[in-house]
């Protein structure tokens with residue numbers, strides 16, 4: 001659907017259009033990387049300064065089909081969105097809304113049950129050790145939530161938001177992972193590299209042989225080098241969009 005047609009059909013859905021296109025790109029690539037879970041899991045992006053207004057994907061839409069126009073604009077304090085036929089599931093709305101409200105700096109929240117991050121979350125001690133470039137990227141940048149009580153049960157949003165602090169990765173014990181970022185490009189790059197880090201770590205653990213864990217100094221230096229690496233995140237996201245523009249440009253619709 002062209003943007004002009006879309007405007008007539010949906011009115012305010014052309015607001016925040018750049019954020020919508022970026023978020024749709026993140027959904028398409030998460031499906032390509034096989035990190036999605038059926039038609040569940042949610043990504044969201046805050047569009048107000050206090051984080052309370054946020055865009056989130058509608059219920060039942062496959063990640064590989066998500067389009068920019070489809071995101072629901074909702075408010076963390078307004079549960080009436082749950083009365084819409086395309087509303088997200090209540091636990092996802094409560095969790096994303098609760099974190100956006102409590103951590104306004106987390107503009108983007110990506111939540112998946114990807115294979116290797118979830119495998120790590122299933123370990124009694126889920127600490128990701130610094131054993132390669134990708135694991136060192138997240139050295140001292142992961143918060144661990146070990147209080148799983150069931151899907152959306154208990155004080156999940158409050159508990160998880162309190163843990164997040166300034167860390168970009170929340171490993172949800174017995175559950176999956178949440179990535180918190182300042183924009184879609186950064187959050188998606190972190191999601192990609194975190195899954196790669198977990199894949200390497202779980203594969204190394206599976207050998208049963210002793211891990212070569214590096215020192216604090218080496219891990220901390222390498223983590224800082226990742227932060228200072230010029231244009232890596234921007235170039236990654238630009239390349240991802242260029243590929244979609246050639247192969248499935250309807251993510252922009």
Ligand SMILES: [Zn+2]
Nearest residue numbers: 112113175176
């Ligand atoms: Zn989940």
